Amino acid sequence: MQDILKVGIAGLGTVGASVVRLMAKRDNLLSEAAGRRIKVVAVSARSRDKDRGIVLDGMRWVEDPIALATDSGIDVFVELIGGAGDPAKQAVEAALGAGKAVVTANKALLATHGTALARRAEKKGVALNFEAAVAGGIPVIKTLREGLVGNAIERVYGILNGTCNYILSRMADEGISFEDCLKDAQRLGYAEADPTFDVDGFDTAHKLALLTSLAFGTLVDTKGISIEGIRSIKPVDLKMADELGYRVKLLGVALRTADGVEQRVHPTFVPKDSAIAQVNGVLNAVAIDADAVDLTLVGPGAGGDATASAVIADIADIARGHRTAPFIRPVASLTQPTRAPLTHHEGGYYIRLEVVDRPGTAARIASRMAQNKISLESIVQRRSGPVRGGTDPAAADAPAPVVLITYATTEAAVQRALRSMDTDGVLLGRPQVIRIERS
Amino acid sequence: MQDILKVGIAGLGTVGASVVRLMAKRDNLLSEAAGRRIKVVAVSARSRDKDRGIVLDGMRWVEDPIALATDSGIDVFVELIGGAGDPAKQAVEAALGAGKAVVTANKALLATHGTALARRAEKKGVALNFEAAVAGGIPVIKTLREGLVGNAIERVYGILNGTCNYILSRMADEGISFEDCLKDAQRLGYAEADPTFDVDGFDTAHKLALLTSLAFGTLVDTKGISIEGIRSIKPVDLKMADELGYRVKLLGVALRTADGVEQRVHPTFVPKDSAIAQVNGVLNAVAIDADAVDLTLVGPGAGGDATASAVIADIADIARGHRTAPFIRPVASLTQPTRAPLTHHEGGYYIRLEVVDRPGTAARIASRMAQNKISLESIVQRRSGPVRGGTDPAAADAPAPVVLITYATTEAAVQRALRSMDTDGVLLGRPQVIRIERS
Ligand SMILES: NC(=O)c1ccc[n+]([C@@H]2O[C@H](COP(=O)([O-])OP(=O)(O)OC[C@H]3O[C@@H](n4cnc5c(N)ncnc54)[C@H](OP(=O)(O)O)[C@@H]3O)[C@@H](O)[C@H]2O)c1
Ligand SMILES: NC(=O)c1ccc[n+]([C@@H]2O[C@H](COP(=O)([O-])OP(=O)(O)OC[C@H]3O[C@@H](n4cnc5c(N)ncnc54)[C@H](OP(=O)(O)O)[C@@H]3O)[C@@H](O)[C@H]2O)c1
DSSP: OOOOEEEEEEOOSHHHHHHHHHHHHHHHHHHHHHTSOEEEEEEEOSOSSOOOSSOOTTOEEOSOHHHHHTOTTOSEEEEOSOSSSTTHHHHHHHHHHTTOEEEEOOHHHHHHHHHHHHHHHHHHTOOEEOGGGTTTTSOHHHIIIIITTTSOEEEEEEEOOHHHHHHHHHHHHHOOOHHHHHHHHHHTTSSOSSOHHHHTSHHHHHHHHHHHHHHHTBOOOGGGEEEOOSTTOOHHHHHHHHHHTEEEEEEEEEEEETTEEEEEEEEEEEETTSGGGGOOTTEEEEEEEESSOEEEEEEEOOSHHHHHHHHHHHHHHHHTTOOOBTTBSOGGGOBOOOBOOGGGOEEEEEEEEEEOSOTTHHHHHHHHHHHTTOOEEEEEETTTEEEESSOOGGGGGSOOOEEEEEOSEEHHHHHHHHHHHHHHTOEEEEEEEEEEOOO | OOOOEEEEEEOOSHHHHHHHHHHHHHHHHHHHHHTSOEEEEEEEOSOTTOOOSSOOTTOEEOSOHHHHHTOTTOSEEEEOSOSSSTTHHHHHHHHHHTTOEEEEOOHHHHHHHHHHHHHHHHHHTOOEEOGGGTTTTSOHHHIIIIITTTSOEEEEEEEOOHHHHHHHHHHHHHOOOHHHHHHHHHHTTSSOSSOHHHHTSHHHHHHHHHHHHHHHTBOOOGGGEEEOOSTTOOHHHHHHHHHHTEEEEEEEEEEEETTEEEEEEEEEEEETTSGGGGOOTTEEEEEEEESSOEEEEEEEOOSHHHHHHHHHHHHHHHHTTOOOBTTBSOGGGOBOOOBOOGGGOEEEEEEEEEEOSOTTHHHHHHHHHHHTTOOEEEEEETTTEEEESSOOGGGGGSOOOEEEEEOSEEHHHHHHHHHHHHHHTOEEEEEEEEEEOOO
16 A cells, blocks of 8 residues: 555535544545545644534644645645635645645635636646535536546536525425525525525536536636526416426536537426436436436535535545546646527527416417417416417406416527517516426 | 557447447547547457448457457457356456456456456456446446445445336336237347346346445355346236336345345335436436435446447546556455345335135235234225225225235245235235335
8 A cells, every 4th residue: 555645624614524524434444445545634624612523633733724735744635615715715726836636625616716726736737626516425527527538418407506406396395485485494404594695596507617617628617607596486387387297496507509508507497207307305416418328416415424425535536546637638628618698598488477467468479479480388377277289368368377388499589579578568577487408 | 648548349249339439439539538548459359341330440350359358559458248258258367367457348247257357457456447337328336436435335226227127117108018018129129039137137136246346345246136037027016006106116226234235136116206216218227325425326228329438438547547446445355245135124015916805805914914013004905996004804805906015024024924824815826026115
């Protein structure tokens, strides 16, 4: 066996404490699997006195995480502080600059500075591993970096935020509103006091940005992502989805199109019988469509132990001397992605309209859709029950929402059709438009 | 970049031809990802003249695969001939003996000689990679070897044979018999002319043996697997499963119990809302329950391109200089598994009985179950519809099968109860007993 691999960990919160605990638990087995003894020799966090429920015996306490990052006593710097700014950023930069391998779970940091950090790692010839940064315990980075290296990837998409999936799952099961569900999720610890980052889709976008780079060999381009969260989802949308054979998930989706790379985060209708539709509660899932294989990976996207599992795998790879470029190819080979405009997006749509209570409204809607060459799979009017494949003008008297499921069309056509309905004066309120993702 | 990695491929059938084709297609991108040029320099198969639809320009043709295995012009030997015997075995042995890294998709060979081959690889310090041998295009070996190395694994199970899954899926969807379905599968190329290896569970057992070793650090022990195939499954079983909230899958299951390692292959009831229940047709799935994460991986278990994807990933790992021990730990650290006797198996059961048409039969059955401390979740009699949570003696007049779903009990208790019913003379024909796997 080679020398001990000496690990320094900055951040002993939910993830950091689990890493220390699980590494102690696996101990010899981990070293045996990695072919080399692995030891946490130094740690850093804000408050030294906090009881973290872990044994820190034999580990040096270093006050300043940036000092730890360049400490001559460590080979690997594990950053589990979080945040796109300092001290996480400065610490990771310092560690790479000092030629230390780095492991981090910090999606915010990587989504913002991923390319620059990868360049630093490459320059020093050290690993920059971030399995835990996307989908927590699911080994999707390894799968993209190594497992699917023989493939050209066409699309990668997934449920990347457990909080949103928990809320949408409960809203669907219990018919409760977003607001009530969010409150409950906060009470149960599944959502933060400030939920914006999760429910408005930013966390999903950070993870998606990393998946996109890995899948398509592009520079990390968080700004190229179109982002919608789940606040606008109403119980009626989930009920209609169920009736029409779908579930609603907040997805991050990246795909290669003729126009470039399309990256989007939004609530999505997914067919009930798809693998991803079965992924409920806080679970995450990632689906990868490639030329030789289509894969779906399902597992825990967060939680101390699950995330620590990914961090430990990254450390073990370094112990083994395995190093894959952060974004698979050398940074110089990564291309600036052309952003496919979302107006070019092609797919089916769920459209829920509040309409004026007047005869002929449904006919008007159907004709506006037809004018824009949008074929309808179904029109449903809540009071009169589902009417498939046609309109039922008589039912338009009821002051009820009209729900449309379209066949594949473009986002631009949908927007045009909705604008003309608005001009017609048939719409009350803002239409709810949810994209359908084929599986 | 380092020197070119020179690859020799023996076997240019379904998988081998796809490997050659996909490697040519990926070409520079693959080399870039692996940090090193990779080139197929020599190939071998039985008939040189066969049109394989691939370009073999620039590759030497070597008649004898064993000569290719030790050819001084190659660094990696890729064995895609198949079969546990020669020439595959001899070729792989020769290659390892000559210090070549080996990649193989040959589950039969590894299930039979895996430990011995791993020992050879270890002695020479070369890779023995076999991602394609289990679940085709799903990167489950890498996930176990590397991705989950921080975990203690408790159970690994999966749908590992696409032929069986295809047959069971169609039987369930269309209500047709095993025999008719098999014929159709053969006609469509989803089943071999001699289907024994697939439908009787042996192929699943080979793959399970490898997963067990990886998950539990044990020597490959194919003989320790209890194997039942799917021939005995009747449409009525699939119909009852559906009514009771289950689907039927041929699973390979390995779990750590107090008595040792339990390894079994058999048709299984899985809850309809589990991820694995959604895996239909020729798809495969592997679920891994570990202490820090539970994962489910779904994807193509066979097919030229999907399998080639795994082979190419194995080759790329070698190009990168990544080497993990074949069964994670050094062979000397692998333990001989204690076989947990299946009579100790604990779980729920589906039991379908053909019973004599006599009042009191159902009561008799229920009391025999009770005597053996088996609690029933439901008793269903086909003619009288489902009766949950109790027996309905009046309904026993109908000459219909009785279906029981038990709560967790032991295999031994079930066998005892069935023997006493047999002694009571209430049974006609052989009971159908299908284990339920909790998700
Ligand atoms: N939690 C998850 O489930 C999960 C999943 C995937 C990825 N991640 C990522 O993992 C990282 C860590 O997340 P977490 O949930 O473990 O966070 P956390 O529980 O808030 O822990 C953060 C840790 O960093 C320390 N810290 C904060 N500011 C510091 C400073 N200025 N100097 C030194 N130490 C400082 C804290 O010290 P004190 O303890 O002394 O306050 C704490 O130990 C984040 O990047 C997050 O995005 C988390
Ligand atoms: N097919 C799948 O979907 C799949 C999936 C997972 C794993 N695998 C595994 O992959 C391996 C290859 O499977 P396959 O489906 O590609 O098999 P295949 O189509 O039957 O191809 C076998 C190849 O080996 C060659 N071969 C046979 N005997 C030989 C001998 N004595 N000397 C030299 N060459 C010989 C054949 O040559 P000719 O072409 O000249 O006859 C043929 O090219 C097997 O271990 C299988 O279990 C297959």
